[in-house]
Amino acid sequence: MTSGIHHVTLITGDVQANVDFYAGFLGLRLVKRTGGYEDARQLHLFYGDRAASPGSLVTFLVWQGGSSGQAGAGQVSEIALAVAPGAIGYWLERALTHQVKVEGTGQEFGETVLRLRDPDNVLVKLVSASLPALDMPAGDIPPEQRIRRIRGVTLLSEVQEETSAFLGRFGFRPDAAEGPVQRLVSDIGDVIDVREAAGFWPGAPGTGTADHVALRAADAQEVEAVEAELRRRNSSLTNLHDRHYFTSLYVREPGNVLIEMASDGPGFTLDETLETLGTTLFMPPDTPDPDAMKVMLPQFGLPGEERVVYRDLIYKHRFFTPDMPDGSTLALLHGTGGDEADLMPLAHRAAPRATLLGLRGRSTETGSRRWFRSFGPSIFDQKDIRFESGALNAFFEEARAAYGFDADTLAALGYSNGANLLAAAMLLHPHMPRRAILLRPAMVLDAAPETDLRGAAMLLVLGADDAFRAQGEKLAEALAAAGADVTTRVVAGGHMLGDEDAPAIADWLGQAALGPT
The missing domain is CATH 3.40.50.1820 (Alpha/Beta hydrolase fold, catalytic domain)
Structure with missing residues (x-):
């Protein structure tokens, strides 16, 4: 079984501020823009490395002007991105220069961590980790300082042991523990930290929260095999979908966090070339009246492009x-x-x-x-x-x-x-x-x-x-x-x-x- 994180999907209420943070400040590439598969009126943005590789992808459902949610039990509470050992100082200075909210630095599992807040108040950790670097796009960030890939996510679970055991089916095995956090690690080295959340307030969906974390599968056949196994065990309701760029299985783990299993292929170059990734707005197949839907989606400009500066x-x-x-x-x-x-x-x-x-x-x-x-x-x-x-x-x-x-x-x-x-x-x-x-x-x-x-x-x-x-x-x-x-x-x-x-x-x-x- 292929193991590791495929992508993490969150919710933003301000598409322009989101693009400025993830493409501008963090230097990720916008690799795909689509209408939502569940709601074609909802813009969906995908950021990643230059080739839109699984393991680099951070995606956002755009609830433009939507109400804020609250991270709590049964949700992903934070995401972590890997940078090179010794790069935290650069990113701290860059955050201060770009007026990004800094929560502070610290040590977690022997790694130096810089905690930031994105424009929707999502907690984004930059982690000094010795993980292989993916090919990030050129920009104003020196190559040795660029984001390398997803480091991991933190889940809040009221049933920590059951959640950890469930994620073992997807190739994540127990590693070290620190206080209330049990770390699980994949074959490629990215992690899921399961935090004991007994007594926490329940998570409330909305802008500034995560929708789900997606775990990797080699292909559609592997996704379908896992779906069949879960059905046989009757362990959780499952939903299997063809998302055009990957085959997708959704399931709730015992702590109620939404987990997706996503195949590595066919990938985001299915209808674009590597050079043109992220430049065209695509609508899901069978979208009713796609031209009308495109007009309803919020517009934005990439860093350096002309955009509307909205007034309050x-x-x-x-x-x-x-x-x-x-x-x-x-x-x-x-x-x-x-x-x-x-x-x-x-x-x-x-x-x-x-x-x-x-x-x-x-x-x-x-x-x-x-x-x-x-x-x-x-x-x-x-x-x-x-x-x-x-x-x-x-x-x-x-x-x-x-x-x-x-x-x-x-x-x-x-x-x-x-x-x-x-x-x-x-x-x-x-x-x-x-x-x-x-x-x-x-x-x-x-x-x-x-x-x-x-x-x-x-x-x-x-x-x-x-x-x-x-x-x-x-x-x-x-x-x-x-x-x-x-x-x-x-x-x-x-x-x-x-x-x-x-x-x-x-x-x-x-x-x-x-x-x-």
Whole structure:
């Protein structure tokens, strides 16, 4: 049996900060970027050595703007990367220069350790260890100081002995022990430290935590053989998957840490050359509407590349920049239960060269994200509408200053609850963006305020069978009465968006829509 660590997968809430730390500060190569296999809307990044070798791979599921988790019992609590003996001083100086949080240095199992925190607060240990060096990419780090490979991981287990015995099936054998930590070592020398965690708080998934550690198998046949053995023993539920770049088996060990067994092949050069690794975004096979999914994934720049520098504004937000932007910007306000990426595929179809700015609503109701509160069907919290309208107006003022928007090329697009707030905000704050697209809107203000919307242009797209159509028509009347240039389109269907929406938006914007995806 091939033994050793194949990769470690963690969760990040800030893709750009993650890339800057692992590719920039640590000097790893970004070897693959894909949509998630469990959720194609989730970006998955893989870092490693120049050839994406098993044993070098640290991967991240991107929960952009997601909530923080808590490392605890039943989780990987820290990862360790090997550096050359004598390299810790260099890395300490580099950490201080790059303003990386340093937890301190120490000795563990006879090795010098530098403990750092990544941008999501993951504990990353650099360990002075005599392990063979893999071929790391060239950069600003001297060859003799570069990261060599994964040194190991620490698991928190309430059943330390059972966890250790279980991992023996994957080629890890007991080595030394220090206090509450039992070290297991593989044939190639990397380690799993199993820490006794009886009485610890349970781990909570979220950004800044690890999802799983993957252990090596020579090929798919070895993975399948282990899966068959575990099924015969009925020791744990198992899930076998073809991950395109490797065959994968997931299993919970007795302490509840998620363990993956991953085959060494076929490897990450399956659909890229060694030279182009990590430069193209791939979607898992059978992804529904992959072009739409790509638009929804967060963008980033590698060290030295141009990137958006995000500002801390009232609403959480995300940009999508097309390959050849035309200078226009569409700000997007999702419907109930949506998020900042929901409307990006539709907006990209309607305006393929526009930069998209997706906003995230701040209110929640029965667990669904919204823009303002309601007290029941068609009963809206008027104070909250006015408060959030003021916040939205302030956001656009801040965004113009922060990102240099041209008011003449900025338009806003809202759907359902997002369209309702956008329309109310424009009635209450006539200096909002002067162009708006309202999809399936309703009049939510008890009474339209006296305001002057002369010079503003608005498109209302109503569903022929929408239960809120009459309220949308009432809104159109109120906007027109305030002086806005209002265009109303009625499309087939009800409240849900359909195939006619993108062409209607494109026609009003004077652009050519992309075909259905």
